[in-house]
Ligand code: IPE
């Protein structure tokens with residue numbers, strides 16, 4: 001069991017997941033792609049509960065990208081309907097979990113926007129894992145928006161151009177309420193970021209698995225965390241420097 005191998009004192013605070021492979025999971029079973037999305041939605045529940053049990057502070061799930069708007073209309077509508085169906089208050093209350101969203105929420109159907117805003121409001125005082133869905137999200141969209149906001153603050157004299165630091169950019173991103181992910185998991189076999197958290201993943205550890213998202217479970221999440229905990233994060237220093245610092 002990988003769960004028992006986890007060092008509870010060195011848990012990642014923020015785990016980001018690119019939930020990929022729903023369509024292929026369904027096609028492999030001779031089903032419609034939507035059947036894969038339905039099964040995938042169940043895994044969101046399971047993994048959120050697992051993250052809460054483990055004590056992970058932030059779980060950021062790539063749910064619908066800016067580019068996913070280009071999928072066939074039936075698939076987009078099916079995904080929006082699934083979202084509405086799964087934004088369940090009870091699940092969050094039962095797990096004392098918070099809900100947040102990153103992305104261009106204004107592009108979502110009004111009903112989904114209302115459900116999202118309601119769930120954010122009613123869960124805001126919960127104290128365990130914060131489940132963050134990336135909806136109509138892409139990193140380039142997010143960075144462009146941040147640049148625009150920074151530029152208008154400079155134009156208004158609220159900020160000087162010399163005053164722009166890395167911190168300024170971080171604070172203008174959608175993710176400004178959470179730490180950067182220590183671990184990013186991508187299911188489904190592809191090894192790419194697909195426009196997810198480009199700035200935030202500057203020093204993130206990547207974990208790729210061939211498992212399709214509908215087959216991903218708590219044990220595999222634990223396996224990824226154990227793998228992460230076995231790595232030495234050097235942030236540009238030498239391995240010896242890192243060891244010295246750890247032994248202090
Ligand atoms: C991920 O699964 C879910 C979304 C992108 C909405 P996919 O739908 O991309 O599944 P594959 O990659 O086609 O198998």
Ligand code: IPE
Nearest residue numbers: 018019020062063064065194
């Ligand atoms: C990334 O998956 C987006 C989400 C998981 C929501 P995609 O399936 O859209 O990514 P690409 O197109 O294979 O890169």
Ligand code: MG
Nearest residue numbers: 020021022188
């Ligand atoms: Mg995919």
